[in-house]
Amino acid sequence: MGNQTSAPTSQSAETQREAGSSTVSAHSGSVINTPQLSGVNVGGNININTYVQPPASTEQTQHISPTTEENIQKCQADLKSYLKSQTKNLLQGTEEDGSQTQLNKSYTELYITEGGSGEVNHEHEVIELECTRSSSEEKKIHLNDIFEPLIKEDDPPQRVLTKGIAGIGKTVAVQKFTHDWAVGKANQTIEFIFPFTFRELNLIKDKDWSLTELIAYYFKVGDLEASDYSNKSILFIFDGLDESKLPLDIKKNKMCHSVTDTTTLDVLLTNLITGKLLHKASVWITSRPAAATKIPAKFIDRVTEVRGFNDEQKEEYFQRNVSDKDVAQKIFDHLQSKPLRSLYIMCHIPVFCWISATALQSLLTKTQKGELPKTVTEMYTHFLIVQTKRNNEKDYHEGETDTDVIMKLGKLAFEQLQKGNIIFYEDDLKSCQIDLTQAAVYSGVCTQIIRKEFGLHKQNIYSFIHLSIQEFLAALYVLETFIDNGKNLLSKVKVKVVSDKGELPLILLHKSAVDMALDSDYGQWDLFVRFLLGLSQVQNQELLQKFFQFKERPPQSNKMTITRIHEKIKKLSYTDKSINLFHCLNELGDQSLVEQVQKYQSSGDVSKISPAHWSALAYLLLVSTDDLDVFDLQKYHKSEEVLKRLLPVLRVAKTALLSDCNLVDSCCHNISSVLSFKSSRLEELDLSKNNLQDYGMTLLSDGLKSPNCKLQRLCLQDCGITKKGCQALASGLASNSSHLRELDLSNNRFLDEGLELLSRALNQCTLETLRLCECGLKGEPPASALNLNPSQLKNLDLSRNHFTEQAITQLCSFLKHPDCQLEKLGLFKTNLQTESVDALASALASNPSQLRELDLGGNSLGDGGVMKIAALLKDPNCKVDKLRLFKTNLQTESVDALASALASNPSQLRELDLGGNSLGDGGVMKIAALLKDPNCKVDKLRLVGCQFTHNGCAVLASSLKSNPGHLRVLDLTRNVLQDVGVENLSEFLAEPLCQLETLKLKCCMLTAACCRSLTFALSCSSALKELDLSFNHLTDQGLTLLADWLRKPQCRLEILRLPGCTDSSCESLASALTLNPSHLRELELSRTDSEGPGLERLSGLQRNSGYKLQKLVVKSTVATPTD
Structure with missing residues (x-):
């Protein structure tokens, strides 16, 4: 609605004020538009054009006429009916081969987790699957709950990205989700669901569309009005982002706000995905991981990942989909056997379960004799045989055989693999002379291997039933082309191979294939080369000749190929490429390296094996059922070379123990790659006592910055880090500090300057434990690091630093904070003076209920200091259960005060260390009185070098004997106990209730005479x-x-x-x-x-x-x- 007004040339201030305060009333639904000008001088007439959309009344907005509501419900019912019919059957293999079954009958719940990274794959998806382990910490999410808020979330996600490798079940998940909605089983708050696939959208990408036109082109939605799309709860599903031919350039694409505006399909989708078009609508996108980054993370509210089947779901699949339950169990048992461990891992992918079931079910239910397949290639060869022979009637051209069609399919597979394509169209079929009529009627081998897409598609789209089938057929085509006419399709120089003996040396083809796989950027040829080498084996060649009449050839030895792969393994220090080479050796039937390693393992000595053997060990561990959560390099060999070879094993670990392993700075590059790995599970990393120095921290920080890094505990004790290293470390921690809970930088002398550099990064972390022992700190001002969140920090160890009183004062301020939750405080050898102890005791007394562990050893507290601490311990709110006062110059008076304080609250204390103090027999007797109390629960007692004799030991033993059930650790090192003292102690040890686990009697002036009573007493218990x-x-x-x-x-x-x-x-x-x-x-x-x-x-x-x-x-x- 437009309104044109003429303004006067001048107006007094008074008139302006009156105009500003004028009141105009609207009646009968009219709209008043009153432009006002103030504070301006206009030297002529001006025109003001305004365009106003009358707002709908509240009543109109909330009320929909019965006729409109009835129309919407009819549209919804029509859509549900259409989608129900389209999704009711689950397609396993191809629709036309009769493998359609009811979705709800055969569907096995998929394992879906929340979270994950959209990082691009750097290796073949199957190889990655073999080299990863699932995490027990993963948050499982039910398929029908992906748009529901999780715990601690208030609002449901509006845009969800679901990742998963090829064949893992993303499309089936979309089908099941849509079907459950269509039949009214789930997500009924969603009023309309429109599922698209990028495969079909690719076919119409060059035409302009409005959203309403696009929906009407694919779905039966009747007469929905444009306004209905804004008012209703709608979900748009886009399946297969990795197959999209659209640029989806969110930054450059223009805006589109109306469902009726006509624009390019690319613009339409980007506006829908980013919420600029129908901002209330929900969007669900599925993709293989490599393409997930096409959509910027800021437009995604939740990332989920389809992980396929876990072990229980694999078994459930075979029981559901193999009619004979005994056969189903035999299939599952065979796949779990060691030779097929790799394929069992692959069965995380549902289509691998189907391939295995198809091949093995045929072998187990027919009268055929012979061994079941033991390699991936053998399994796929039998699968091809089963699928080819399934239909007795052929519809090939005259004179055309299964072999001809397989070679045509192989050519298609290889050429498309070279282009990186997994979907293709009719022109691609024509170029390989695959008859379209034949493909359309679906008979013969072509129909079992190639799938024509059905459902919502308006044009024909084709794909192999799985990428691995495409890779298998491509390998078969390349091999048989070489055997048949000597042409090496993998060689850059296209020449025929000529042999005087009429034999074609397969080593030439194998060499090209292995080199091509090793040179590939992200392992796209890894599975192909496995198949190629496996198909070269005699047993597989015989099967091909028997069932498909492929050309016979004299058997050739693969020794040269095996030798070459061994040489490659020696040169490859690590990476998953070396692991894939062991899979290649397995296909060739060579287990020599693996068997040698197994012998070393059996002997218990793996320290002297060769680099190639370490790679073999990595392969063995990855295909084993061993628990690989903890990686301890000292179990193998302490060297960087071994670490490189075992890096694939480290990548699946949750804990990496690399302490004191002779590592230097260069190893941090490899460790950083593990932290950056998109499926990284590493939560704990111990690199202490390695000479990593500052450059190592620079390399390590790259991994710490990665969004994939999940590290919670980092130990860098005694790594030669200085101020410069702290700066690099701070950069890494500041970039990704959300996971880190524990940091140990002890025994690195980076001084106060280094701590100052770290402080800002530490403040951003949600640290619970911080250890800075012996870092050369003095505290001017070291407390910058104590600006940590007081409600988060639980454990602080500042031992062996020479702090000033100012530093202790700052520490006390932190301890006094009302939100302080500190439970452990270590101040061993920190130069505490009398005034400092007073301030510390006062600070702790202000919040006594949190502290559980206190170490003040190595400080000359004197009687005054100890009595202050004793007063704290006497507080009924005090919860300290571990008290260490080693070498604190305890005197008679302070021992009395301490014993009295502990006696007033005896049930709290669990650990007491009074070593290094001259207690003598009298002091030990006072402590012994505390232990005699039936309420005393002390389980660790350390009295090292307390200068008491057998007399004090006799009283101590008597007290322990009267209350024997609690003590677990007793350390009496460097006291003059002599044999008689141990004889007294043996009476306590012989008590049936004695549960002592650690006994230290080092340097106690003992002789053989005490051993009889000691061993007799120890024989009475198995606890030690x-x-x-x-x-x-x-x-x-x-x-x-x-x-x-x-x-x-x-x-x-x-x-x-x-x-x-x-x-x-x-x-x-x-x-x-x-x-x-x-x-x-x-x-x-x-x-x-x-x-x-x-x-x-x-x-x-x-x-x-x-x-x-x-x-x-x-x-x-x-x-x-x-x-």
Whole structure:
């Protein structure tokens, strides 16, 4: 509606004010438009044109006439009826071969997870599947709930992207979702669903459309008005983004706001996807991972991933889809066998289950004799045979055979594979001389392998039933072309191969295929080369000759090919390409490297194997059923070369233990690639005690920045990091800090300047644990790192830094924060002074209920300081259960105060360390009184070097005997207990309720005389796991008694440290461990010599995988005892 007004040339301020305050009333639904000008001088007439769309009244907006509502309901009913008929059957293979079944009867629930990355694949999707493991932390989501809000979400997602590799079930998921809606089973709040495929949209991409025209072209929606699309809940589904021929240029495409505006299909879709057109409508897009990034992440509310079938769903599939349940079980059992482990992994993809069921069901139900297929190629060869022979009637041209059609299909498969196409059209069929009439009537082998798309399509579109079938046929075509006429289709130089003997040396073709696969950018030829090599095998050639009359040829040895692949494996330091080469060797029947590695594994010694063997080990582990969640490099060999070879194994791990493995900065590049891997599962990474230095942090930060990085715990203790390394690390953490919960940078002297650089990144992290021990911090001002969220941080360790009082004051401010949730505080050797201890105790007292663990060791607290801490412990709200006061200069008065405080709240304390303090017998007796209390729950007691004798030990043992059920760890190292003290202690050890697991009596002036009572007491219980008797004078006599105890089945000891072992003692120990081999895993001996048959026998037990002994340490007796 337009309105034209003339304005006067001048107007007084008063008149303007009056105009601004004028009141105009509208009646009978009229619309008043009153333009006003103020504060302007106009020197002539002006025209003001306004265009106003009258707003609908509230009543009109909310009310729809009965006639309109009836029309909408009819349109919805028509659409549901149409979609119900289109989705009721599940197509397995091709529709025309009779493998249509009711969707609800054969549908097996798919495993769908929330989240995932849209990163482009850098390897073949099947190879990636073989080299990944699912995570127990994945959030499973039900198909019909993908548009429902999850826990902690208020609103449902409006735009969902679902990823999944080829054949994993994305299209079936769309079909099932649509069918459940159409029959009224689910998602009934959605009023209209319009499912499109990019395959069909490609065919009309050059024509302009309005949205209403596009919908009407494909769907029966009757007379829906344009306004109905805005008012109703609508879902648009676009299946197969990876197959789109549209540019989908969201940035450059123009705006489109109306459903009736005609524009290009590309513009129409981008506006719909971004919400500029029908902003209330929901959109669901499915795609293979490689194309998922076509849609910018900001336009996607939720990413889900179809993971196919888990192990239970695989079994369910075979039981549902194989009529004979015994045959179904035999198929499942065969696939689980070791030779077919790779194919069993592939059965995550539903179409692989169908291929396996088709091939094996035929073999198991017919009278054919012979072995079931053991390789992927054998399985596919039998599948081709079954599909080809399924129809007895052929509709080929006169003189045309199955072989002719297979070669035509193979040519089509190979040429399209070279172009990267998985869908093709009638012209592509014509170019390979595939008869369109033949394809249309669907008979013969052509119909079993090529699928003509049905459903909503207006034009014919074709594809192989799965990409792997296309790869198999392409490999067959290339091989048979080479055999038939000597033409190597993989060679850049197109020449025929000539042989004097009439034999065609397959090594030439194999060499081209292997090199092409290794040179490919993202592994697109990996499965192809497996098939090519597998089809070269005699048994597969015989099958092809028997069933398809392919040309016979004299058998050729594949030794040269095998040798060449071995050489390639030696040169490839890592990557999944080396793993694929082992799959190639498996297809060629060569298990030599794998068998050699298995021998090394059986012997328990893998430290001396060759680089190629390490790659073989990686392959073995990946195809095994072993739990690979924890990767410990020390189990194999401590070197960067081995790490590179085992990198594919590291990629499937959740925990990587790489501590003290002789790694240098260059290894961080490989580790960074693991963190960046789109299916990365790594949550814990320990790189401590490796000389990574600052450049290593620069390389590592690239991985930390990746959105795929899920790291929660990072340990970089003692890695040579300085201020420069902190800067690089801060850059990585700042970019992607959402997952990290624990960071350990201890023993890196980056000083306060380094911490200052880290502080901003740390503030962005939701850290729960931060360890900065011995980093050269002083605190001017170190507390910048303490600007962490006080409600998040649970564990802070600042030990072995020489802090100023100012630094401690800043720490106290953090502790006093009302939101402070700190549970563990480590301040060992931090130069605490009397004033600092007072401030610290006061800060902790202001919020006593959170702290659980306190370490103030290595600080000279004195009586005053300890009494302040004792007052804190006496508070009934105090929850400290671990108290470490090692070497804090406790005096008589402070011991009294501490014992009194602990006695007032005895049920709380679990761990007490008073070592390094001169308690003497009197002080130990006071602590013993605390332990006697039946409410006392102390399970770890450390009294190292407390200068007490057997007298104090007698009182201590008596207290423990009266309350024996709690203590698990007792460390009495470097006290003059003598034999009589151990005899007293043995009374506690012999108690039936005693559950002591660790006993340390190192350097306690013991002799052989105590061993009889000690071993007798220990024989009464099987709880003890660790015993340290080093630096005592036990002699052969005492060690023989200990060896007798080790022989007993009730002995469950895992760690043992012994002094003065002669070779005779070693013989006794070896004999004992031979009789009871199942527990001891660590043995430390001090000896005067390093040779002898007894020691050699112990070394043999360590090397033998039949024994648990993993660590044997032999020390010189001249060594001095340490804490």
